[in-house]
Amino acid sequence: MALRWRISALVAAAACAVAAAVGVLVHEFSRNRELSQARESARVTLDRAAVTYTRTGEVQGSGAALDAPGLPGDLRDLVEQGRRGTEFTTGPAGPAMWAARPAGSRVLSVRVDLTTTMRDIGALDASIVAAGLITTAVVLPLGVLTAGRMSRRLRTAAGTARRIAAGDLDARIAAGPRPRDEIADISTAVDTMAGALQKRLLGEQRFTADVAHELRTPLMGLVTAAELLPEGEAAGYVRDRVRVLGTLVEELLEISRLDAGVEHADMSPCPVGPLVREVVARSGPATTVVGADETADTDGDADGDAGAATVRTDSRRLERILTNLVVNAHRHGRAPVVVTVSGDGRTVIVRDHGPGYPRTLLDDGPQRFRTGARERGTGHGLGLTIALGQAHVIGATLEFGDAPDGGALATLRLPAVPPPAGADPAGPAER
Numbered sequence: 001m002a003l004r005w006r007i008s009a010l011v012a013a014a015a016c017a018v019a020a021a022v023g024v025l026v027h028e029f030s031r032n033r034e035l036s037q038a039r040e041s042a043r044v045t046l047d048r049a050a051v052t053y054t055r056t057g058e059v060q061g062s063g064a065a066l067d068a069p070g071l072p073g074d075l076r077d078l079v080e081q082g083r084r085g086t087e088f089t090t091g092p093a094g095p096a097m098w099a100a101r102p103a104g105s106r107v108l109s110v111r112v113d114l115t116t117t118m119r120d121i122g123a124l125d126a127s128i129v130a131a132g133l134i135t136t137a138v139v140l141p142l143g144v145l146t147a148g149r150m151s152r153r154l155r156t157a158a159g160t161a162r163r164i165a166a167g168d169l170d171a172r173i174a175a176g177p178r179p180r181d182e183i184a185d186i187s188t189a190v191d192t193m194a195g196a197l198q199k200r201l202l203g204e205q206r207f208t209a210d211v212a213h214e215l216r217t218p219l220m221g222l223v224t225a226a227e228l229l230p231e232g233e234a235a236g237y238v239r240d241r242v243r244v245l246g247t248l249v250e251e252l253l254e255i256s257r258l259d260a261g262v263e264h265a266d267m268s269p270c271p272v273g274p275l276v277r278e279v280v281a282r283s284g285p286a287t288t289v290v291g292a293d294e295t296a297d298t299d300g301d302a303d304g305d306a307g308a309a310t311v312r313t314d315s316r317r318l319e320r321i322l323t324n325l326v327v328n329a330h331r332h333g334r335a336p337v338v339v340t341v342s343g344d345g346r347t348v349i350v351r352d353h354g355p356g357y358p359r360t361l362l363d364d365g366p367q368r369f370r371t372g373a374r375e376r377g378t379g380h381g382l383g384l385t386i387a388l389g390q391a392h393v394i395g396a397t398l399e400f401g402d403a404p405d406g407g408a409l410a411t412l413r414l415p416a417v418p419p420p421a422g423a424d425p426a427g428p429a430e431r
Contacts, residue, residue, distance in 0.1 A: 004144070004151040011143030012136060019132025027125055034117045035097065039086045042099035046084075046110045053103055064110045071109050075100050079107045088114075153183050161190055169198035209256035215249045251382040258389035265394045270315040272345035272414075279322045280339060283330060291341030309345030311414050317390045318414075321398070324383040325350040325410045333408050346414040356402035366400070384410075 049064030059066060075087045075098055084101035095118045100109035156173060163171040172194060175187035219242070226242045229235035257263050273291055280287045322339075329337045333352025340349040361367075366384035384400070387410075391398040395415045403409045 002151065003154065004147045007147035007150070008140065008144045011147070012140050015136040015139045016132065019128075019135055023125065023128040023132060026128055027121065030121055030124055034114070034121065035088055038088075038097035038112045038114055038117065039099070042086055042097050042110045042112045045112070046099040046101055046108065049110065050101060050103065050108055053108060059108065064108055066103065066106050066108055068107075068109045068111065070111065071100060071107065072098055075109075076107060079109075094118075150183060153187070157183070157187050157190055160194075164190075164194045164197070169194060169201065205256060205259040208252055209260070212249050212252035212256060215245075216253075219246055219249055248382070251386060254386055255382065255389065258386070258393070263390075263393045265314040265317060267312050267314060269310050270313050270318060271310045272318075272348065273309070273341055275315060275319060276322060276339055276341055276348060279319055279326060282323070283326045286335060287326060287330075287337045287339060289339045289341065291343075309343065311345050313396075313414055314394045317394050321387045321390050321396075321412060322348065322350070324387040325412070328383045328387075329354075329408065329410075346416065348412045348414075350410045350412075351403055351407055353407040355408075356406065357400050357408045361400060362402070 045063045049059050049062035052062045053059050053064075053066075070091070070093065072087050072089055075085055078085045079100045079102050082102055084099075086097060086099045088097050089095070094113060094115040096114055097112040098109060099112075100107055102108070153175070157175075160171050160173045172191050173187040174191065175184045177188070178184040222242050223246065226235070226239045229238060273289075276291070277289055280289055326337065326339065329350055329352040333354030335353065337350070337352045340351070341347070361384075366388055388398050391412065397413045399411045399413075401409045401411070
């Protein structure tokens with residue numbers, strides 16, 4: 001049940017409880033007061049009748065009666081014991097207050113009719129119930145409005161928090177200061193947290209970009225020096241390490257551009273099938289391409305035109321995504337690696353038959369400089385991060401999962417309507 005209706009139900013229950021409590025208290029107070037007054041009146045009348053009976057031996061005109069036939073049995077027994085008392089009864093003749101005392105060998109009693117009094121108390125009870133219903137009818141809408149306002153403010157805060165978690169670090173609740181308002185305090189705390197998080201992440205992004213830029217100059221020197229080394233095993237190892245370092249620096253620069261949101265898609269018609277086969281042909285190890293019920297090998301020679309559908313997207317960025325996915329499958333998975341292209345060319349699935357993606361990647365998404373599991377091999381964790389960022393740029397979705405029968409599964413879905421060229425897409429979701 002939503003908070004709004006919980007608060008509304010609580011307000012309604014509280015209003016009904018208060019009305020019921022007040023009604024019971026007023027009813028009991030009024031009834032006890034009327035009975036007390038009737039009892040006192042019966043006693044006074046009985047005492048006067050006793051004086052008259054003692055003087056004259058008669059009770060006519062005194063309001064009392066001797067040996068009244070309707071006298072309650074308990075009260076009669078009490079008088080026979082030589083005592084006096086009163087009793088309230090509700091019989092066929094209606095509610096009444098009886099008072100009785102001994103009068104020689106007889107019983108002198110007084111009956112005060114309370115029919116009108118009890119009717120008045122019943123009318124008072126009905127008025128109290130009506131007042132309670134009216135009060136509830138007035139208070140409940142006010143409670144619903146107040147609860148709805150609180151619920152909307154909390155939903156706004158929750159929605160803003162979700163936007164921040166999704167990567168929109170500019171999202172703010174912007175609640176005005178309100179003294180002694182807990183919801184405003186929560187909103188201010190969320191905005192403060194978002195500002196601090198944004199500042200820290202921007203600082204990290206600037207640091208990454210600065211480091212990558214600063215490394216380019218000495219890296220160029222290393223490349224030149226490595227080329228001047230005499231041929232040999234040591235020179236080959238140095239050149240290989242320099243190439244790895246150069247690739248790392250270029251990936252860091254690419255991530256910094258994605259983080260800054262300066263990357264924009266250049267949309268044009270793109271035949272997905274041939275692009276996939278071209279990527280697979282450059283990947284080196286044996287890879288199978290499946291599309292439109294047709295297959296192709298790593299040399300690109302297909303038995304048909306697999307995935308020949310043309311979509312409008314940024315072919316350069318799509319190639320970058322597919323290259324990273326295929327390379328990651330070969331580097332961290334096991335053969336065979338299968339790339340499947342849907343008939344409309346909008347879905348590309350890259351699967352290996354290795355141990356699958358680590359649980360941290362499936363739960364939190366790819367994270368830079370983290371491969372997540374020892375059995376996935378070594379690496380910087382940048383390939384999938386870049387692939388996810390480039391997918392955002394072209395408006396595609398990239399999902400990671402494990403196949404039911406084992407192996408990692410990466411699914412790229414291209415949008416039916418691509419984002420306009422020059423749009424400012426969201427950067428990679430680093431969580």
